[in-house]
Amino acid sequence: MNDIYGRNLDLNLLRVFVVVAEAGSVTAAANRLYLTQPAVSAALRRLATTVGAPLFVRAGRGLALTTRGERLLASARPHLGALVEAALSPATFDPKTSERTVRIGLSDVTEAWVLPPLLRVLAKEAPRMKLVVLPVQFRTIADALTTSAVDLAVTVADELPAGTQRLALFTRGFVCLYDPRHVRFGKHLTKERYLEQEHVIVSYNGDLRGVIEDLFDVQRKVRVSVPTFQSIGALVEGSDLIATVPSMVAREILSLRPRLKTTAVPFPLGGSPLEVLWRSAVEDDAAIRFIRERMVDVTKRFLAED
Template sequence: MPEIYGRNLDLNLLRVFAVVAENRSVTQAAARLYLTQPAVSAALRRLNTAVGAPLFVRQGRGLTLTARGERLLASIRPHLQALVDAALEPPTFDPRTSERTLRLGLSDAAELWLLPALLRVLEREAPRMRVISIPVQFRNVAATLTSGSIDAAITVADELPGSIHRQELFWGGFVCLFDPRHARLKRTLTEDVYFGHEHVVVSYNGDLRGVVEDVLQKSRRVRCSVSSFANLGALIDGSALLATVPALVAQQLRTVRPHLKTATLPFGLLGAPMELLWPAAVDDDEACRFVRDQIAHIASEVVPRSRQA
């Protein structure tokens, strides 16, 4: 602990001292401070002891400062006002001039649809703000948020501590992504055709199970398992493999490879809601709130387009 915090001095005594010095009266100072006269007198005695010298002497019916008291008052007066201003003035945040760096925990799916759009918004509205993207997923997001290592997260989540706020962004459906030059699917994809094809899956466990196996308890013919959605477009491109991906991810992958197509799955697979999560400790942080508002707006804009894809 720095030495200044370990010294035996209650900083509130300095406020009492300053008010007594202004009024040259314990009685008047007590009235202004909403304290009793004995409480003010006791505070002055404690401060005299801490300083090691008397700060006031009695003059007539009032008090006058000693030389030591004059020096102390001159030293603390500007700092006391600065402390009051710091405590009572509302925070000021201007996105145009803010140089904050925010750490966002993003699932790999969220990084694809959110991060490019968020960076464009920041370039326009907050050109000096920066973002650090941290990979998270539903298994580790609670620990990452409660540790204070990120300012917000965008992912699906299970149960979370009460200290984490959450805002639902949308329910993300899944589609089947494929290369029509090699996987020649009919307009209506049937279960027999779907399960008859080979698949590439995304597995956070490093195994051959993906969302279909976990949710529907049905096994596919898995040729390849990867740890994120980012490279699925390259794996599908030029192959007969199918990939079951969130609709927003498919939309982003097709912006790079527009020849890829999507098909409606032959079974219901709604998944879980994509949520915006943040620690209660940054709920009133203006920079964090600004970025959270931008994220929510981007989500509201991008979801209708994905439903039309």
């Protein structure tokens, strides 16, 4: 390719050449190309100079290809046709036969309830498609989208780079998760009792600060800080630890650990919207749109079961 650029070949000249060869005359080719006859003649001279050999000879009132011209036509015509086809024909996508691999970013909050039903849907509708799931969260999602590490994502996000599309799925708040066999709160969990209790928190920064510390400038008695929500249920069950978790996380934990309970968090802790995120550059990608739409369907069913 660098050699082609070095020879300064204008590929538009090949298009003119093919049309002249098919039309058999400069006049007819100029009409088809919506160019003047001098412009077509000039293009042929430039191409002959670049090739280093004449491509046409006079034949009566028209033109005939030289041997070099016939060779060039045989090579150029199918490639030009393929380029035009690629430019003008939209890519087709059939989920039943597609073998596309789509890269999805999921937070640890969403992976447990999004991925299993999504895979069941794909098994029926797109059995050859594959998913690569990468961990994302609100601090890493911007970079994951900017670098195209993921094609789309489901997570909570704040500011995002320009050209990011976002679709809110739902907004859920937080609850306090505990083991009633080891912790007694009475009718209501007060702020005082909440701050006296020892906590397990999730910190993406690897420190002892969580959402309560960040929003209300208080410090809980944190016994342990973990990087994801995956172990929260196991840590709370059978202990006097409590955890402040998104209600959707609590729902998944309670389904596996029914002895645990939840209660309201004694702070005005609103939720952030969970969103589907993707780059505008892939807005017209039918495969990514297909996965995105199925994610929305899975979410609707998830909410209906609540």
